[in-house]
Amino acid sequence: MKLSEKATLLALTLAVVAFSLSTLAAEPVTPKLTDKLSRVLQQEMRAIQSAMAAIHVAMVTGQHDEVASQAQQIHDSFILKQSLTEQDKKDLMSAVPEGFVKLDKEFHQLAASLADAAEQKHTQKQYELYNEMTDSCIACHSRYVSDRFSGLADQEK
Template sequence: MKYYRKLVSVGLALTAIGLSLAALAAEPVTPKLTDKLSRLLQQEMRSVQSAMATIHVSMVTGDHKQVEAQAQQIHDSFILKQSLTEQDKKDLMAAVPEGFVTLDKDFHRLAAGLADAAKNKDTQKQYKLYNKMTGSCIACHSQYVSDRFDGLTEQ
């Protein structure tokens, strides 16, 4: 009976922690974006999605040059480096929290590392970085775009 009470107590504590963390989850940024920023981000995400698919096929077939080119393309597509007006930059920074910016910068840093690993024909490092990039996509989508990807809200 004592064991059962401890188990119930631990279960209740874990539930309370889970609910607390859910309350701390970030709000979706999509509704806060201007139409222009929303279009630019969607365009960039389609480009990233296509590049990630090409990278996967290229990695498993040993096409290091293609992995390098696609990873570099992802790195260079960093939205804050695009030709945004000053007002667009202000609107973007007002719409997204610092955590979003951090994840985005980290994702593009990983892409640069992937390009470097491909240049060095290091397949294992490519695999590791590709997986980290995928994890970064999941983290960002589950935290900041949960209104579009409701299957990730439990991440």
Template structure:
């Protein structure tokens, strides 16, 4: 995300596109998993987490497209949405790792 931010504010659209695409492509549920691995993953994490994660990676794909189209305004909008998604997820599901994030109060 930091690389995308820097690239976005310096007009490096190719870097925005490549970095956002890399985030999109890292979505765990799109990886090659055995049926058992997928079942284990789905039972190990809350459904709300999966929903937020899917949304985050979908936003990343849209951000990659905005980078390819050199649309800075759309890049900023999508980046802001991704950031809100990160804060919501970190505040709700991994607040022990990120105790300074309190999504519910912000």
């Protein structure tokens, strides 16, 4: 076997291993949260759920101002920007893996982009971003909250 073939085979093997590891579900974060953090996260999730439902209705009825308002509210609810104590922040960061934080930041950035698309009255872009936000919810819930959403535990990551 030539050196270039060996290098290609090694690269392919590493890619397969990396992909396999990335599809494993992470350990649920819920049991690691303090009672206060659990309550705050659940409160935020209920607000996001309500806003996502309102956005859907507003999107399909052409209410761009409502889409923008609700999307901005989701963006502004970002858990790490809330008035948590320093200890709460430390507890949160020790309870959740880096991937959780990354997904959360990306989700809230998508919400900001959705608000921008709504302000521009760009319905197709709103639809695309809303779908990306939904995908992000499923990814996070299936990886980090599978203990609460067992129907998502087997989702492809």
